[in-house]
Amino acid sequence: MTVAELLAQARQRLKPREGMLFPQREARAFLAWLLAKDEAFVLAHPEHHVPEDLVRRFWDAVARRQKGEPFHYIAGFCPFFGRTFAVAPGVLIPRPETELLVSTCLALPLPPRPRILDVGTGSGVLAITLKRELPTAQVVASDVAPRALALARRNAGGHRAAIGFALAHLANCWRGPFDLVVANLPYLPETWRPQVPPELAFEDPGALFAGTDGLALVRPLVADLPRLLAAGGFAALELGEGQASQVVCQLPPGLEPYRVASDLHGVERVLVLRFKGR
Numbered sequence: 001m002t003v004a005e006l007l008a009q010a011r012q013r014l015k016p017r018e019g020m021l022f023p024q025r026e027a028r029a030f031l032a033w034l035l036a037k038d039e040a041f042v043l044a045h046p047e048h049h050v051p052e053d054l055v056r057r058f059w060d061a062v063a064r065r066q067k068g069e070p071f072h073y074i075a076g077f078c079p080f081f082g083r084t085f086a087v088a089p090g091v092l093i094p095r096p097e098t099e100l101l102v103s104t105c106l107a108l109p110l111p112p113r114p115r116i117l118d119v120g121t122g123s124g125v126l127a128i129t130l131k132r133e134l135p136t137a138q139v140v141a142s143d144v145a146p147r148a149l150a151l152a153r154r155n156a157g158g159h160r161a162a163i164g165f166a167l168a169h170l171a172n173c174w175r176g177p178f179d180l181v182v183a184n185l186p187y188l189p190e191t192w193r194p195q196v197p198p199e200l201a202f203e204d205p206g207a208l209f210a211g212t213d214g215l216a217l218v219r220p221l222v223a224d225l226p227r228l229l230a231a232g233g234f235a236a237l238e239l240g241e242g243q244a245s246q247v248v249c250q251l252p253p254g255l256e257p258y259r260v261a262s263d264l265h266g267v268e269r270v271l272v273l274r275f276k277g278r
């Protein structure tokens with residue numbers, strides 16, 4: 001069967017569902033992944049022969065996707081900040097808005113050999129990307145979920161990023177001082193649970209929800225920042241809509257707001273705090 005024939009059949013069979021805006025585009029992405037090519041190849045080579053076994057795997061993947069399983073769990077990888085990371089069920093799929101957290105961190109006036117902590121590292125995308133972009137940095141990272149930590153270690157190995165990992169609640173196991181604490185902790189309010197898109201049901205609720213207002217983990221981490229940060233150090237936090245102002249209202253002594261970065265939807269997504277010192 002050719003690429004064109006397979007995609008024509010997919011067009012007949014695939015039904016748009018919530019969370020899948022462009023079924024034909026997804027079919028093309030699945031085919032590109034199975035052929036180990038990019039989507040441009042699939043577009044440019046309608047005559048390319050697709051072997052039987054790949055056709056079978058294509059329909060298996062499409063069937064899983066139709067049941068709502070996220071594309072990246074089926075494919076087993078996800079792009080982030082120009083690199084490819086392994087992803088696995090039970091560990092949060094990195095989101096495009098988290099790239100804003102990285103670019104915000106890279107624009108900060110950090111010392112030449114910054115000491116960086118990533119709290120709630122998940123698949124390790126933040127720690128690994130920062131280590132690769134700032135090779136002189138000393139980077140450590142932790143997560144409360146053993147499954148996440150195992151995946152983060154695997155990704156760090158794949159990207160040859162030397163990072164110290166630890167299993168811990170928030171930053172309890174670290175002493176500091178750090179020049180940068182970065183965290184994309186769960187920030188969805190528990191009350192949202194019944195209304196979230198069905199795709200989120202495939203992800204670990206412990207990576208998504210945090211108390212009635214979503215700040216049940218961010219708040220104690222912010223309270224701990226004066227212990228963790230060097231004087232002049234920064235904390236960069238990914239947050240949900242309306243949360244940056246709530247966090248700024250309750251800052252412990254010595255911390256001041258430094259920057260807020262909004263995402264493409266205009267949501268104040270990244271809050272940067274600066275520690276003046278004790």
Ligand SMILES: C[S@@+](CC[C@H](N)C(=O)[O-])C[C@H]1O[C@@H](n2cnc3c(N)ncnc32)[C@H](O)[C@@H]1O
Nearest residue numbers: 092094120121122143144145169170184186207
């Ligand atoms: C929203 S995910 C972010 C993962 C990754 N940093 C990213 O940006 O893709 C939040 C992560 O925080 C972790 N987490 C949840 N509760 C935690 C806690 N009490 N202490 C440390 N990490 C926690 C979850 O296991 C999950 O990996």
